Amino acid sequence: MTRATNRRIHWADLPDRVRAAVEEILGDRVVEALSQSGGFSPGTADRVRTAGGRRAFVKAVSPAQNDRSPGLHRTEALIAAALPPTAPAPRLLGSYDDGDWVALVFTDVAGRHPVTPWAAGELNAVLSTLEAMAAALTPASVAVAPTAAAQLAPDFAGWRRIAADPPADLDPWARARLPELCAAADRGLAALAGETLCHLDIRADNLLIGPDGRVSVVDWPWACRGPAWLDRLMILVNVQVYGGHDPEALLRDLPLAAGVDPADLTGVLAGFTGFFLDGARLPPPPGIPTVRAFQRAQGDALLRWLTRRLP
Known part of the structure; x- marks a missing residue:
């Protein structure tokens, strides 16, 4: 957690x-x-x-x-x-x-965060909730929400910033593929068109499971308009970070992947990987001393997933 x-x-x-x-x-x-x-x-x-x-x-x-x-x-x-x-x-x-x-x-929402590593029953409940949420929030009715591409454009430029100034501890696999990773992130950004209101920060600590098994999604400041599959992809990122299941197998079997070009999904994953690894290099922001270590852990976990999708 x-x-x-x-x-x-x-x-x-x-x-x-x-x-x-x-x-x-x-x-x-x-x-x-x-x-x-x-x-x-x-x-x-x-x-x-x-x-x-x-x-x-x-x-x-x-x-x-x-x-x-x-x-x-x-x-x-x-x-x-x-x-x-x-x-x-x-x-x-x-x-x-x-x-x-x-x-x-x-x-007030009575409930607790999901257990990590992820348990099958709780993960299924979250995925079902996110699928229903996407349907309920399409088309997006929140006029103030930016597009996902606008929201994530600075973040998805992370690989370009890394390429311009590679850190000494950059993974050798990534160092050898920096142009490819930059191009993949660009493709991922272009794939984020859609009119679903997406939460964009779906992870275990932004979810509550009630005594009746219902799932509530909290903390919405990053909400944006994007593809209906985006939040479900984000929870698979969290699964990759905390374990319990193979996110690649989940991505292959889930309806969210139907009709979506696998290269687009890889591009979005690449964009987030670059964002986390680039952000982890920065000094911690005031009052939030642990966020850089969290970003590094997410970036490292996502990089392992990318090595499977970009061999």
Whole structure:
């Protein structure tokens, strides 16, 4: 499972005005707040309970924790407010933004993250949910969502940045194929056309499995318009990282691959591989000390998969 940042703030650390705004949204006083693990945001991630017993999930952040995080919260507020009721996601109850602090208040979802390495039953439930979600979110009804190509263009240029300045520890297989990997990532970017609203950050710690087995998808700031198969490909990336199944066999057998050129899927995988390996070279962003190690682990795992698809 993804290791969380060790610098997350908590409900009690929020300014009085932010807590008061959350309580106004909930219509009651918060008497309990339990910080949640997982993810990388240095802001709050608390399941709260009010005096009257109402439960909700609250996330709040300011530039003091990380300068980019408030913008992500603002984007998520717009996305979450526009999600249709058919989306398997928590409902946004309200938000607060004073230009410094941004807080989002969601319905509470009882559940836990999937077990990793991935168990067959949970993986099947997630894949079924993502297939139904793609159908429910096509065509995308969220006007603020960018295209997947626009969202990922800077990221998919990672191999070009690596080629311009190869790190000393670059895998020899990759070093010998840098032009091919750059071209594959370009092809992957061109394959991302579509009108499905995609979450784009599907991984175990952005999923909750409820007591009834239902799967909820959380954390939507990266949502974009792309192909219906993209989120299911992303969960196979997570399977490659954490194990439990052969993602190549899953990709071969799943309906998501039907009608999609295998070279396009390889290109998307190449694009993400370059993004993770290139990003892992950078200094950690403020307040998020563990993200570079996470990116390196994902990049290394995806590179192993690419060696099977680009022998």
